[in-house]
Amino acid sequence: MTRLGALELVERVVDPGSFRTWNDAVSGPEPDPEYAAELAAARARTGLDESVVTGEALLGGRRVAIVVCEFGFLAGSIGVAAAERLVRAVERATAEGLPLFAGPVSGGTRMQEGTLAFLQMVKISTAVTAHKAAGLPYVVYLRHPTTGGVFASWGSLGHVTAAEPGALVGFLGPRVFRAIYGRTFPDDVQTSENLAARGVIDAVLSPEELRRVAIDALTVLAAPREAPPPVPQLPLERLPDVPAWESIQRSRRPDRPGVRALLKVAANTVTPLQGTGEGEADPGLLIALARFGAAPCVLLGQDRRNADPIGPAGLREARRGMRLAAELRLPLVTVIDTAGAALSREAEEGGLAGEIARSLAELATLRAPTICVLLGQGGGGGALALLPADRVLCAQHGWLSPLPPEGASAIRYHDTEHAAQMAQLQGVRSLDLLRNGIVDRIVAEHPDAADEPAAFLRRLGTVLEHELAVLLHRAADGLGDLVAARLARYRSLGR
Numbered sequence: 001m002t003r004l005g006a007l008e009l010v011e012r013v014v015d016p017g018s019f020r021t022w023n024d025a026v027s028g029p030e031p032d033p034e035y036a037a038e039l040a041a042a043r044a045r046t047g048l049d050e051s052v053v054t055g056e057a058l059l060g061g062r063r064v065a066i067v068v069c070e071f072g073f074l075a076g077s078i079g080v081a082a083a084e085r086l087v088r089a090v091e092r093a094t095a096e097g098l099p100l101f102a103g104p105v106s107g108g109t110r111m112q113e114g115t116l117a118f119l120q121m122v123k124i125s126t127a128v129t130a131h132k133a134a135g136l137p138y139v140v141y142l143r144h145p146t147t148g149g150v151f152a153s154w155g156s157l158g159h160v161t162a163a164e165p166g167a168l169v170g171f172l173g174p175r176v177f178r179a180i181y182g183r184t185f186p187d188d189v190q191t192s193e194n195l196a197a198r199g200v201i202d203a204v205l206s207p208e209e210l211r212r213v214a215i216d217a218l219t220v221l222a223a224p225r226e227a228p229p230p231v232p233q234l235p236l237e238r239l240p241d242v243p244a245w246e247s248i249q250r251s252r253r254p255d256r257p258g259v260r261a262l263l264k265v266a267a268n269t270v271t272p273l274q275g276t277g278e279g280e281a282d283p284g285l286l287i288a289l290a291r292f293g294a295a296p297c298v299l300l301g302q303d304r305r306n307a308d309p310i311g312p313a314g315l316r317e318a319r320r321g322m323r324l325a326a327e328l329r330l331p332l333v334t335v336i337d338t339a340g341a342a343l344s345r346e347a348e349e350g351g352l353a354g355e356i357a358r359s360l361a362e363l364a365t366l367r368a369p370t371i372c373v374l375l376g377q378g379g380g381g382g383a384l385a386l387l388p389a390d391r392v393l394c395a396q397h398g399w400l401s402p403l404p405p406e407g408a409s410a411i412r413y414h415d416t417e418h419a420a421q422m423a424q425l426q427g428v429r430s431l432d433l434l435r436n437g438i439v440d441r442i443v444a445e446h447p448d449a450a451d452e453p454a455a456f457l458r459r460l461g462t463v464l465e466h467e468l469a470v471l472l473h474r475a476a477d478g479l480g481d482l483v484a485a486r487l488a489r490y491r492s493l494g495r
Contacts, residue, residue, distance in 0.1 A: 014057035028080035054089035060215035065093035068103035076106035083120030108148020137221035163192035199275020220289035227472035228294035245420035259301030266461025282314030295468035301335035311342035312350035334386040341382030359385035369471035374398035
């Protein structure tokens with residue numbers, strides 16, 4: 001694999017001619033003669049004074065802070081001086097309110113400086129965490145190779161994390177593993193592609209793709225937090241009194257548009273993410289950074305195209321999205337479209353019930369504006385886990401029930417023949433949900449979203465734009481009031 005140098009990577013990603021270095025003088029421990037010679041050779045070979053290059057640039061016209069490694073300088077290893085330069089850059093980015101772009105490539109801790117260098121990862125991780133706590137974006141691009149303490153600190157803390165194709169990315173490098181354990185590490189584990197498939201990182205991107213994706217991601221991550229201009233509200237439509245069972249059957253049509261179609265038709269910026277960042281991914285849960293009109297958001301959606309119901313990993317992935325919204329002070333949009341959560345041994349042993357409880361608690365108390373879209377089926381705990389929100393929108397044929405009606409019929413009548421009757425009695429359809437204060441607005445279908453997918457999704461997108469703008473205005477007056485009103489809403493349901 002051809003490695004790009006630190007400055008080469010920066011030049012490919014940022015706006016031409018915009019990079020300005022922040023490389024102030026730093027010093028580390030007094031080197032012994034052998035180490036001093038290695039440092040001198042690295043400086044002569046690379047033209048750099050350390051393994052870390054820092055600075056600022058424009059990315060799509062947006063000012064960003066940059067921290068990147070140079071592998072040619074002692075394998076990009078981090079010693080005391082490199083760590084100090086890196087931390088100063090992170091702290092400056094935080095002080096100046098800049099998004100931070102990191103491009104690690106490193107064998108990890110600099111062995112010539114030993115334990116003292118090893119402990120530098122503490123202050124690096126702390127500085128990055130403080131940057132994120134300030135509500136500022138942190139985007140990471142892992143390069144070949146990124147291992148050891150670098151991957152185990154600032155390489156693994158991104159809001160969004162991508163890696164270059166074929167990159168070796170892992171905690172313990174294969175040479176060290178072989179030396180310690182006397183056998184080789186499996187070839188297909190420590191690769192960017194495998195980590196993306198496992199939900200550890202979000203994407204595998206070439207340097208050429210990186211610029212576009214980083215610009216799109218920052219369009220949402222670094223969007224102004226003030227409310228966008230008001231968006232006119234679509235007039236309410238008079239809805240026909242459709243029986244609950246008919247709506248349920250319509251919601252199950254295989255050609256009904258789902259969350260992916262919603263993003264494609266109604267959003268103007270979409271950056272897909274994937275996984276929990278902790279080694280799990282569920283294809284039934286979609287997570288993305290998106291923008292509807294001028295309003296940015298983190299979006300979580302149950303993907304009706306996936307044959308398997310959402311399981312514990314999907315809910316842990318959803319909670320990652322909730323944390324993203326809270327950390328970045330962005331609105332959160334959840335999209336419900338599921339016949340129910342996974343029912344299996346794996347789901348039980350994976351803690352499904354606990355994940356539903358934690359999702360409910362986290363979403364209900366989330367310090368961010370929240371909107372739920374009941375797009376289609378709303379079966380059981382899998383739906384409820386994404387429901388509690390400041391505003392709940394419902395497609396005309398969307399529904400919400402403790403169980404699919406067939407399950408409710410089985411409990412009460414010991415058969416499934418009474419499913420339609422149970423659906424009517426339980427008040428699952430959109431008109432019943434509106435009357436009971438569970439949803440705030442119904443988006444009409446003419447007569448069915450599957451018959452007019454693009455038109456329906458455009459209507460829904462316009463309603464989302466309006467609702468996001470209103471919520472951002474409310475949030476500007478204080479998130480505490482928003483959360484208190486949300487809790488009061490669910491406290492009073494049914495009373």
